[in-house]
Amino acid sequence: MVNVLTGLGAVVTPSALLWNLIGVVIGIVFGALPGLTATQAVAIFTPLTFVMPFTISMSFLLGIYCGGYYGGAITAILLRTPGAPGNAATCMDGYPMAQKGQAGKALAIAVMASWLGGELSALALMVGAPALSLIALRFGPPEYFAIGLLGLVCVAGISEGNILKGVAGGLAGMLLATIGMDPISGRPRFTLGIQGLMAGVALIPALVGLFAITEVLAKAEQMELGKKDQLITEYDIALPTKREWWESRWTLLKGTIIGVIVGVLPGTGPTIASWMSYQEAKRSSKHPELFGTGITEGVMATEVANNAVTGGALIPLLTLGVPGDSVTAVLLGSLMIQGLTPGPLLIRNNPALVSQLFWILIIANAFMLAIGLGAARAFPQILRIPMRILLPIICVLCIVGSYAVNNSLFDVWMVVLIGFVGFVASKFGFQVAPIVLGFILGPIIEPNFRRALITSGGSPLVFVTRPFSLGILILAGLLLAFILYRQRSGGVAGEAVKEPDMA
């Protein structure tokens, strides 16, 4: 207990608080801009911390981390253009809410849920780090393969209307992800001799293309040239009621747990967490058919989960020296710059460290909440800008953001190409969300499947003889059965509701 409080003393200095606030603001901006992400922001600003003392550098970088995992929700809700991969699932209900005139409310829910997930995950870091880090160790190739399959089942669950088209989209996304280096043999495949494809199709351009450019082209098609736009001038900024929170308490709790655990697992991140949480909220809901029409629970589920990843992903970094997601992979370098070597000794040698990081996270999330609630009032004003001016600007941000990730012109071409393909596909009833999820899950499923077989000497029994792997596979099977059963029994009504707005 004393330890916990000494940590607080070290991080509540004016300069640490100021840098924390600056970090949160930078994080939100990077998160919100399509293409730029929290990972990018932490990487760009890490060299600045060469000259900062430990608490200030961590206040700054963890501020970016927390703000960055929430920021993408702003553009996801207002423009259906997730600013970062982890916020893609927020489009599902956030955007319809904004269209119904509840933009402010959706933004407020997003930041409040993010705050809750972030704070609870900080708590998990504080009290559960040693225990949770064991999970990360128990996960070998078969377990990651099983997690990947569980994610694929979620693809079926989130497919609106036609499950088959969702699965086809997911498979197409997985196929797209195989372009580039074969992760096991290290050989290029399907590159058509193009140098740029050697590195594969990067995630950010694919995401930006599929969501943002697809949306821009769809909007362009709907635009009536001579007429003025139908602007959404209403944006309810009423905060969600206590009852709405209470009704969603299980969704929020499950979302947090999913976020923390996915965060703990190296190689997975907020994107998978938010989709899994969304699918679980939909599965356990009494009114699953309302998901995707703009309900508060949908936004809560995704945003609580992606910010719960933050505390979770720090756990293996601090206890094992193994980062839990892409941001913590960069933070590993930032810690080394401070002269700290991430590894099992880190906490033992620096007992105050965890409590300091805990308080930094608590404070960063509080800043995020304050700024986010302000943003919930201010940002819906964006919708007052006529679409014909807003859309070209979005295009520029998408192009520049995607270029900035790898300084690659090739990526910029991919954005436009993939965006066009996504536009055509969505006209034929293939949603873009399953394609993106397949694209993210593929690189988890394939190498771990092949690695599992290498380590088992070729025996496929390895997937069912290990308890964690078997457990997750059974869970995936049950979930699939449940989704198919519900599709069969309630499918007719569901189809009838969904089909018109898709056509």
Next chain:
Amino acid sequence: MNDRDIVGGLAVLVISVVGLVASMRVPSETTTQFGGGFYPGFLSVCLGVCGLIILVEGVLKREKVPVPKFEWGKVLPVLGSLVLYCLLFPILDFRIVTAIFLAICMFAFGVRRPLQLMAVAIGGSLVVFYVFTLGFNVVLN
């Protein structure tokens, strides 16, 4: 070809066949049990099955959903301006390309007031340029 799903299913089938052919041409490995072509090939087969079912369902169902119509007149100008943006991106100064793109794209969307076109194009490109280069340390040519 009178249903959206017949066309969509056919397209999925074509992708799966292309994927399968490409996968079979990936050289097999001796070091590992499954080569680089196995998994994409497997995905292609699954995709083909999906495509086939979508196609058959499309043929069998009674209420046809018409094949979507594309309003190319509205889509192509936007797409074209994006392609032009990519083409010019490495050649000209970022600020100039972006201003050109913004102007063309807004024009395509139906903005006709010259003052508005110029103000947004020039202002927008300058703001983006300075925010990204000075604020975010991004190197734009």
Next chain:
Amino acid sequence: MREQRRCGGGRPSVRWSRWIAAFLEMALVAGIAGCGGAGSKQVKYPVRAVTLVVPYAPGGSSDLSARPVADAMKEILGQPMVVVNKPGGGGSVGAAEVAAGKNDGYTLLNASIGPITIVPYTTQVSYNYESFEPIAQLTDIPLALAVSKNSKFQTLKDFVEYAKANPGAIKYGHPGAGNIQHITMERFCQSVGIKVTQVPYEGANPAVAALLGGHVDATVTGTQEITGQYKSGEIRVLGVTSASRVDMLPDVPTFKEQGYDLVAGVWYGVLAPKGTPKEIVDKLADAFKKACQDSKVLEAWKKLYLTPAYLGPEEFAQRIKKDAATNQKVVESIGLSKK
């Protein structure tokens, strides 16, 4: 449609401006060369910012090791050195771009051993080590063969003897097929005549995690990746591949000490495109030498567990040539060479 036609009409003028720019640039270069020939040894370089291409993502060791150097170079050269990340393809995307770039000394590559001496033999790329003018090696990090603390292997000899008795039974993880860690381990196995099973991971961190979790029997990575886990006693390091012991792992014997003739390491160094004028190469090499002695640079490297190891253009060129020849042979013998 109208606007597209208008732009089509605009493009030739764009080309013209490019031609004119290129012409002016050529005139400028010729002018500089002329100055050099005129007797005054003073080369007017650099007159503008120099770009240092890092072929990996920001935040990694290639990036973090380069940034303090770039800062120090600014003070030495009097012109800023801008770090630009061009990640992808195991470093080959950035390398290919620099190789194809202008050889005027304004675009440099923060290279490392993998993309320069291995990738050209495993993959169809547009360059090889001869496409570059070596300037300076900056750091050199030995590799380590690590096992879990519960492992039955106490020494390298245990490892080799077990592998001899049980071919293919030992599974070792490494950060990716065709990486220097993989190639060096295969080279070692060939030299002592053992057979082990390789398990590729997506980078050093997952490979270390797999070792900690007991999913592989051993892991080969750079020493800087396992120092933390080694100090805490979670893992045991059987040997390091340097010529002499490493400062941060003083108790760990080298491969050589244990009777195995293997010296290898991951180097980071700076390359320029082929044909960069000798004066510029020398000037840069001198500047990098000074940067390698800069206290801020040394402190940053120390924190990142990178070992400073400056080599000038000639020695660096020899090392690259030697590494390339060695690695090419290994690549061919394990069937990884490009088809």
